[in-house]
Amino acid sequence: MTTAATAAVTVRAPGTPEPGRRRRRGGEAPAAWALLAPNLLLFGLFLLLPLLATSWLSLYSSSGFGPREYVGADNYRELFADATFWRSALNTAVYAGLTVPVSLVLGLGVALAINRPMRGRGLLRAVYYLPYVISGVVVAVAGRWLFNENVGVVNRALRAIGLPGVAWQSEAVPAMAALVLISVWTKVGFAMVVYLAALQGVPAEYREAAATDGASRWQTLRHVVVPLLRPTTVFLVVLGVIESFQVFDVVYVLTGGGPGNATEMLVTYAYAEGFDARRQGYAAAIGVVTYLVVLALTAVWWRRQRGREVVS
Amino acid sequence: MACHRVAGLPAGDHSDPVAPSSGSIPPPSGHGRGLSRRRFLAAASLGTLALTGCGTGFSLARGEGTGSVEGRLSFSLWAGDAELTVFQELADAWTRSSGVPVALNVVPFGELLTGVDAQLAGDRAPDLFRVTYQDIGLYAAGGALLDVTDRLPREVTQGFTDAFRQAVSQDGRLYGVPHHTDTSLVLYDVEAVQAAGLDPPTTLDEAWTWEEFTDAARRLPTRADQFPFAVNWQQAGAYRWLNWVAQNGGRLLDDDLTGPAVDSRAVREALVLTQGFFTEGLVPPTTSTKGSYADELFTTQTIGMVFAGDFLLPTIEPTLAEQGRQYGATFLPRAESAAADLGGNAVVATATSVNPEAAADFLAFLAGDEAQARFCEQAVVLPTRTALIERGLEYALRPDLMELYVEQATTISQDLVEQVTVPQFNAVNTSLVERLESAFLGNADAGEVLDGLADDIEGRLS
Numbered sequence: 001m002t003t004a005a006t007a008a009v010t011v012r013a014p015g016t017p018e019p020g021r022r023r024r025r026g027g028e029a030p031a032a033w034a035l036l037a038p039n040l041l042l043f044g045l046f047l048l049l050p051l052l053a054t055s056w057l058s059l060y061s062s063s064g065f066g067p068r069e070y071v072g073a074d075n076y077r078e079l080f081a082d083a084t085f086w087r088s089a090l091n092t093a094v095y096a097g098l099t100v101p102v103s104l105v106l107g108l109g110v111a112l113a114i115n116r117p118m119r120g121r122g123l124l125r126a127v128y129y130l131p132y133v134i135s136g137v138v139v140a141v142a143g144r145w146l147f148n149e150n151v152g153v154v155n156r157a158l159r160a161i162g163l164p165g166v167a168w169q170s171e172a173v174p175a176m177a178a179l180v181l182i183s184v185w186t187k188v189g190f191a192m193v194v195y196l197a198a199l200q201g202v203p204a205e206y207r208e209a210a211a212t213d214g215a216s217r218w219q220t221l222r223h224v225v226v227p228l229l230r231p232t233t234v235f236l237v238v239l240g241v242i243e244s245f246q247v248f249d250v251v252y253v254l255t256g257g258g259p260g261n262a263t264e265m266l267v268t269y270a271y272a273e274g275f276d277a278r279r280q281g282y283a284a285a286i287g288v289v290t291y292l293v294v295l296a297l298t299a300v301w302w303r304r305q306r307g308r309e310v311v312s
Numbered sequence: 313m314a315c316h317r318v319a320g321l322p323a324g325d326h327s328d329p330v331a332p333s334s335g336s337i338p339p340p341s342g343h344g345r346g347l348s349r350r351r352f353l354a355a356a357s358l359g360t361l362a363l364t365g366c367g368t369g370f371s372l373a374r375g376e377g378t379g380s381v382e383g384r385l386s387f388s389l390w391a392g393d394a395e396l397t398v399f400q401e402l403a404d405a406w407t408r409s410s411g412v413p414v415a416l417n418v419v420p421f422g423e424l425l426t427g428v429d430a431q432l433a434g435d436r437a438p439d440l441f442r443v444t445y446q447d448i449g450l451y452a453a454g455g456a457l458l459d460v461t462d463r464l465p466r467e468v469t470q471g472f473t474d475a476f477r478q479a480v481s482q483d484g485r486l487y488g489v490p491h492h493t494d495t496s497l498v499l500y501d502v503e504a505v506q507a508a509g510l511d512p513p514t515t516l517d518e519a520w521t522w523e524e525f526t527d528a529a530r531r532l533p534t535r536a537d538q539f540p541f542a543v544n545w546q547q548a549g550a551y552r553w554l555n556w557v558a559q560n561g562g563r564l565l566d567d568d569l570t571g572p573a574v575d576s577r578a579v580r581e582a583l584v585l586t587q588g589f590f591t592e593g594l595v596p597p598t599t600s601t602k603g604s605y606a607d608e609l610f611t612t613q614t615i616g617m618v619f620a621g622d623f624l625l626p627t628i629e630p631t632l633a634e635q636g637r638q639y640g641a642t643f644l645p646r647a648e649s650a651a652a653d654l655g656g657n658a659v660v661a662t663a664t665s666v667n668p669e670a671a672a673d674f675l676a677f678l679a680g681d682e683a684q685a686r687f688c689e690q691a692v693v694l695p696t697r698t699a700l701i702e703r704g705l706e707y708a709l710r711p712d713l714m715e716l717y718v719e720q721a722t723t724i725s726q727d728l729v730e731q732v733t734v735p736q737f738n739a740v741n742t743s744l745v746e747r748l749e750s751a752f753l754g755n756a757d758a759g760e761v762l763d764g765l766a767d768d769i770e771g772r773l774s
Contacts, residue, residue: 170596256603259600259754276738
């Protein structure tokens, strides 16, 4: 090594890239930006811009057209004193609290059941996944056909065997149950597919070792497989909760938020205020608060995952 | 969306579920899996090219669209089959005389105004759109509608009855034409009524009183999953509950339309009566204000009587004919007086239309005697023009029942019209939906419901 080269190495601060490497990075930057640009453009145009516009609109009283009136934080003050808003938030939490665990447990069960060589496995996987790719409105219309209190398939079947019909549309608990049942039907397929992918990564040696140690099938599942699936479960829980906070089409078509406000969700309430009552500033405030709640939930999950990795 | 979610899976999470439990950190993408940076960049470039390729197949529709453009009229509307046929026929007739084509943009009822709102906000509104009388005030107050007061011939504007001219006016200015109206009657299953030994009134003067109607309903034979009747006050039709209020001499809004007037004996009695329909099991609990439409239950024989608008006859008639059932109609119940709801729709032109003269001319044509008569006869709805009301129409369907509808429509009072066409009425209607639902299904105290409604109305009107 020459003296000059030694000096160059000596003066380079820790972490500073080598000159050659810096040149290569400089060359990569335009390509990186070029690759990022379409995504950033779409993100800015369809996510960031509407988000900022919604936040701005939430400070106004507006019917959607005509003059707007600046009202500052009035929409938010009204929101926090609005019993229907809190009821909607509670309903959304209950809906998430029921649909997410039930669809995960069923999804895992189905994934375990078809995670072995068998005839028609592909067909079964498609059948379970199909409801997830059907339009939410179509699913809800099918739900109305099933759960119509007067002429629905379920109540007719119940009456046919001498049982009383269930008040799916006019009582709070059955209405929420109908909503949860139809939602779970659509979500199980997605959970199944993700769990099925995750199960491919569970080493067979672990199961064999457990079996050698005398563990039963249930014990192997409980103490070996399920813990190994934890990252997948956490991912599905977070995704499911976020999805639950966005639920609209099924509720709008199946129950309309009723009876009373028993199945009113944050998004359906925002829609009703924005497009039925034409209070778009107030609806925007509901949207902003919902966004912040989802953001907080995601941040908690992200920090928790990050902390887990740091500890590891 | 589903593809997006699957693609969004963290690679290390689902391909290596052992990682967190075993304490190892999943390797970053692109390391140790044979995916070099060069390969990644090549794959990404290919992906971008693929997306670009997709992009070449996508372009915004050029040409007509639904916005207002010179040389043709765009008309956004919802319409049933019978309505659409006659709308098209009338548009073609006007085009033949004016030389200006009319593009009909037909969308479902529930989506029309949401779409129009977005188009107004985006300065892409159509020249004309169909709107309920309850919604017109909002658009007029927001400056979205063309003031047609001086654009329509006097013989056209003076041909409407006062109540309907009022329904499309604000501050003395005219913002559209009252294209037609409809109102409600009580339709009944002939067999069920005969089995109960009932003889429904055939003249307005003899219409059942509230008590007589309730007694008649109680006598209708019902199985376990059947109910005597249902009222058409669901969702946007919640304002039809005001019929009961008006029949009892009450009001929703005060005389100057700036505040609530629900703190009265008349309104309270109307609420107690209608609440009793639910607590007594006379109506299906699913037909509350947030529930399902009442006419569906009539055709499925779940109910023996239904409050229904004339515009439903084209749907009800063939269904019941197919079932071999007969149905008749009687007038709405009355208390101190008879009263009926203002149904029907107006057609309006937008303030941003680039064809205001043509739009006004089309409105004048559509609301003229001959065109309105043709529309009402074929679509089985009621006219708003005095000459047609006096002369009578030859309806394509159940002219015997339409005679009763015409007579019932004479009880639509200007007083009620004024209340349901204030600019904020759609917001007030939303409160009606909520408050009545709490009374009907939540069995809330009538006084508390009306106090809440009064607070809501004050807030909505302010």
